[in-house]
Amino acid sequence: AQKVTQAQTEISVVEKEDVTLDCVYETRDTTYYLFWYKQPPSGELVFLIRRNSFDEQNEISGRYSWNFQKSTSSFNFTITASQVVDSAVYFCALSEARGHSGGSNYKLTFGKGTLLTVNP
Amino acid sequence: EPEVTQTPSHQVTQMGQEVILRCVPISNHLYFYWYRQILGQKVEFLVSFYNNEISEKSEIFDDQFSVERPDGSNFTLKIRSTKLEDSAMYFCASSEADRPYEQYFGPGTRLTVT
Numbered sequence: 001a002q003k004v005t006q007a008q009t010e011i012s013v014v015e016k017e018d019v020t021l022d023c024v025y026e027t028r029d030t031t032y033y034l035f036w037y038k039q040p041p042s043g044e045l046v047f048l049i050r051r052n053s054f055d056e057q058n059e060i061s062g063r064y065s066w067n068f069q070k071s072t073s074s075f076n077f078t079i080t081a082s083q084v085v086d087s088a089v090y091f092c093a094l095s096e097a098r099g100h101s102g103g104s105n106y107k108l109t110f111g112k113g114t115l116l117t118v119n120p
Numbered sequence: 121e122p123e124v125t126q127t128p129s130h131q132v133t134q135m136g137q138e139v140i141l142r143c144v145p146i147s148n149h150l151y152f153y154w155y156r157q158i159l160g161q162k163v164e165f166l167v168s169f170y171n172n173e174i175s176e177k178s179e180i181f182d183d184q185f186s187v188e189r190p191d192g193s194n195f196t197l198k199i200r201s202t203k204l205e206d207s208a209m210y211f212c213a214s215s216e217a218d219r220p221y222e223q224y225f226g227p228g229t230r231l232t233v234t
Binding site for chain 2: 033037043044045047050052091093095097105106107108109110111112113
């Protein structure tokens with residue numbers, strides 16, 4: 001069964017600090033996808049990034065960067081020079097492909113989330 | 121840009137009543153999902169739907185729950201007899217055939233059962 005662990009329940013930083021959110025996953029599949037979502041206080045889920053299991057290249061998007069390491073089953077997310085607007089709950093998620101009646105099911109398994117508070 | 125929409129944004133109902141949560145997925149998408157998030161907890165998979173049938177359902181998705189795609193555009197989640205513990209945010213998601221792993225989420229419906 002697939003599982004996602006976000007060991008950090010809450011993190012509090014001061015603006016401009018760098019912060020890394022940890023994510024460790026478990027899966028039996030060789031093909032899978034990893035995601036990060038942001039959930040601001042308004043409640044919607046905002047997609048941040050997707051990586052597939054064949055692509056271990058790290059990615060940078062502005063102040064955001066992601067470190068994918070298959071050897072440790074980790075997909076960590078770093079925010080550089082954090083801002084107050086980064087305050088939110090961040091979820092890591094995993095999707096495996098499951099065949100069914102000729103179609104597939106890419107259900108997402110989410111971690112418990114990390115509440116990030118960035119103080120001015 | 122196309123988006124998934126959900127109505128209503130907030131529904132308040134009494135215990136034992138039936139509720140229907142509505143979702144309009146992106147028009148060319150073929151995979152549909154419902155997820156649930158109890159306040160302060162993680163997002164949990166409820167059910168996936170493809171080719172007019174359920175692909176997979178979780179343990180949460182018991183006989184009180186059902187899904188339907190009645191008219192080719194809407195995707196509904198029905199809870200037959202609501203319980204207090206059904207109070208949660210319900211998210212609909214959809215994805216297209218070429219990129220089925222890329223789910224687009226709706227804004228959610230907050231269900232409050234009193």
